[in-house]
Amino acid sequence: MHFEILPQTCRIMKSLRSVLPFFVSAFILHMLPGSSVSPPPSPAASGSPTILIRSGWQTVNIGDIAHTSGLLTLLGQHIPDARLVLWPADIRGEVEPMLRRYFPRVEIVHGGLDEDDRPATSELRAVFDRTNLFICSSAPDIGVATRVFAAWKKHHAADLPDRPYGFYGITVDRETAFAQLAGKTFLSPLDREILNEAAFVYTRETASLDYLRREKIRTRILGFAPDAVFGVDQYDTTRADAWLHANRLEKGRYICVIARTRFAPYYKIRQRPPTENDLAREAYNARHVETDLGKIRAAIIRFVRETGLKVVLCPEMTFEVEVAKEEVYDKLPEDIRGNVVWKDSYWMPDEAAAVYRGAVALLSMECHSPIIAASAGVPSLYLPTETETNKGQMWPDIGLGDWLIYLDDPAVTGESLADKLLHIYKHPAIAAEKLGRAMDSVRAIQGKTLREILAPRQ
Incomplete structure (x- = not known):
């Protein structure tokens, strides 16, 4: 029996071949035990993502500076095709030149929000327009990002499912003696809104993770990722x-x-x-x-x-x-x-x-x-x-x-x-082996969570 393959059929078969890897990847991810990751994007949505990073909380603490360099390093290692844009809170003095020296391909955008919680400059508005994913780096509290994420939600009200945001390595402390001293003893309505509508919330320790679970936060991905400073790999x-x-x-x-x-x-x-x-x-x-x-x-x-x-x-x-x-x-x-x-x-x-x-x-x-x-x-x-x-x-x-x-x-x-x-x-060998095991665990978690971060786009 002879079948004639029409030209339009050839075009359909070529199209199927072009998307087959995406369906295979989706099936593999879906079948992984315990997987909460959605299937990969369609070919039209699978280009190199543009990721906006909010970080750089202050310059008087090298830990707050290193949150930025640590996360930029990790994103460069695990999502190498991403276009990274840093929107810093504060990188005055020596900090910005240092970041530009180590991360010459990272775009840095300055500017704040206006009184209506919208980008106050055309440069920042343009970044909001072209960014696929917005990440808050490790920080002592979600308060560093609630306002900017609210602005992001307002800007992308029509397409928020395709423009996710989330926290990477955050502490949410409402129970310790420090929280009592600081007067932060509960999640505000805005805190809950931002957390629930985030595509991912990774806490940097499990105390915060347990607290958010008890508070019944409904973010799609709620998990543990050690502080982004563990990604630091810059030595002067x-x-x-x-x-x-x-x-x-x-x-x-x-x-x-x-x-x-x-x-x-x-x-x-x-x-x-x-x-x-x-x-x-x-x-x-x-x-x-x-x-x-x-x-x-x-x-x-x-x-x-x-x-x-x-x-x-x-x-x-x-x-x-x-x-x-x-x-x-x-x-x-x-x-x-x-x-x-x-x-x-x-x-x-x-x-x-x-x-x-x-x-x-x-x-x-x-x-x-x-x-x-x-x-x-x-x-x-x-x-x-x-x-x-x-x-x-x-x-x-x-x-x-x-x-x-x-x-x-x-x-x-x-x-x-x-x-x-x-x-x-x-006993240096014992200490080195102990630390090596810990860092192997950290790097494994980093790899897993940073692969999952793209899942909300999917």
């Missing part, structure tokens, strides 16, 4: 090596220590008169500073005397330069100060990362320097207090729970902190 070795050489520091022969007061004195940082709340926080700091930093000093003293290694006192936030000098360095015994180097100026995260990379370990009252160090393969002990959000939960979440040490615990002393540091120093 030139500046770091020069500083290390000038201070006679040898790689593998020092530890880094970051000390702070419980509340950051933002009125000093912003150079404004203190409010009544500022003064109350300063009084709170004063009640705890000797106990907190006395433990840090005791750990340094024992570590130096038993190892002969050096200690670098360095900042994560600008105000910590002064704290390190006045509350740690100046109060150390004279024989110990000879092995302690005070970093007398603030720095950018790429220089900090390069210095951390040469350290034996890092002891920190801040959260993000331990993440930067861990990404560089350096073991870190994180020492939160009750004035921190629940972000510290990410350490147990990735398998490093015993490197999370609550400084408020009466059982935690300078001696016990030194024990932890000395164990890392004396």
Whole structure:
């Protein structure tokens, strides 16, 4: 029997061949156990996405700077064909030149919202028009993005299903002592609206994830993705090596220590008169500073005397330069100060990362320097207090729970902190294997979640 294949039939068969891979991919994704990912887009919608990133919360904290470089790095690795547009909240000073140096292909758009919560500049409106996906980078709270996401929803009221938005590595803290002190004890109606209509909400620790589940948030994808700072991979070795050489520091022969007061004195940082709340926080700091930093000093003293290694006192936030000098360095015994180097100026995260990379370990009252160090393969002990959000939960979440040490615990002393540091120093292979397993887990989660991020477009 003979069949004649008509020209129009040939065209149909060619068209089917062109879309077949998309249907195959859709079937595979659909059949994966537990998969919540929708099928891939049609060929017409499958071009390189344009992704708008909201990040850059402040420049006085290298962790807030590193949220941006970390997420840009991860998106470049896992969605390499994407066109990335950064809409920063604040990248003044050295920050913007640093980002342009490491990410020359990333477009940076400036501008705010007008009083009607619409893009205030033609440049920003044009970016809103051509963007397929809007991501809020890791942050201490969803409040950094509720207004901009509301503006996005208004701008794309007619096509929001095709222009999704979401959070990547966010904390939502309404239950800790810090939340009580900050007066954030519930989700506002706008919070709920933004969360429920987001295409994805990845929290950076499971405490926030559990809270949102109990609050019955209905976002399509609700999951865990560690802080975007784990993606940091930028090292200013030139500046770091020069500083290390000038201070006679040898790689593998020092530890880094970051000390702070419980509340950051933002009125000093912003150079404004203190409010009544500022003064109350300063009084709170004063009640705890000797106990907190006395433990840090005791750990340094024992570590130096038993190892002969050096200690670098360095900042994560600008105000910590002064704290390190006045509350740690100046109060150390004279024989110990000879092995302690005070970093007398603030720095950018790429220089900090390069210095951390040469350290034996890092002891920190801040959260993000331990993440930067861990990404560089350096073991870190994180020492939160009750004035921190629940972000510290990410350490147990990735398998490093015993490197999370609550400084408020009466059982935690300078001696016990030194024990932890000395164990890392004396057993480097054990520490390296432990950290390696944790980072393997982090990278696996990063890969999975960043593949899922495109699913809402599908």
